[in-house]
Amino acid sequence: MNNDELVLRQQRLLARSAELRLTLTSQGQVFKTPLALVDQAQAVLQWLYRNPQWPLGALVALVVLRPRRAILWGGRLWWSWKMLRRAQKWIAAVPRQQRLR
Structure with missing residues (x-):
């Protein structure tokens, strides 16, 4: 060139x-x-x-003003957290080659 x-x-x-x-x-x-x-x-x-004081204060107010609703939503959130952790463990257990297919 x-x-x-x-x-x-x-x-x-x-x-x-x-x-x-x-x-x-x-x-x-x-x-x-x-x-x-x-x-x-x-x-x-x-x-x-x-x-962190603001969300904790809101949580305390919710528990004091509506305890039944707070317990209900607390149970739902706990169940969701457990399911998320279980799904993460399951995904981690699957070999990487199978996840990429």
């Missing part, structure tokens, strides 16, 4: 690279809203970890 061919190839590659960057940018806009929601949820969780 002579110098002119190399310069032309370089220009084509640079143009293609710019085109691909624009395509990636436009296609990435699809993820903007879901990722913003994830960021917001993460911020809420961080706030809850820094301020």
